[in-house]
Amino acid sequence: MIKKIVGNFFLVLAVATGAANAADWEVLNAQPEEAMLLDENSIHHDGSVWKAWAVQSYKRTEYLGEPVYPHRSRVTLYEVDCKIGQLGYAAWSFQSGELGGGTTVWADTARGVMYFRPDADSSESALLERVCGAALAHDGDRLVSDSRPNAAQE
Secondary structure, X not given: OHHHHHHHHHHHHHHHHHHHOOOOEEEXXXXXXXXXXXXXXXXXXXXXXXXXXXXXXXXXXXXXXXXXXXXXXXEEXXXXXXXXXXXXXXXXXXXXXXXXXXOEEEEXXXXXXXXXXXXXXXXXXXXXXXXXXXXXXXXXXOOXXXXXXXXXXX
């Protein structure tokens, strides 16, 4: 039953994202209640960090803190520091619909990005690994061991 739900979710997700825009969406994490997709075309270097857009979509309406800002998806511009293995939120919007659709419930940008280490096996951890993998492919003079977040700390 779960496989069928997840399979149907992917089918709807693929059709919706393919028809909605020209972004190249890569599924980073999909569970029956939540999915995170990365726009592969948005990965880019900006100074000493990498940036990428992702959308986190929820099956049920989510809220921020007390029941405010009801939303079904969050579109986030992540800032990633591969050298320290951390990421932060540069900009975001909470959308009333799934997959970044519907109306904007709340949007903002960070005045100073606060970096954090994502939980292991989380969607954001998968995003960190994917973006840093693209960074390694782009920056060929780095050692392979440098591509892993916090390789020097192991």
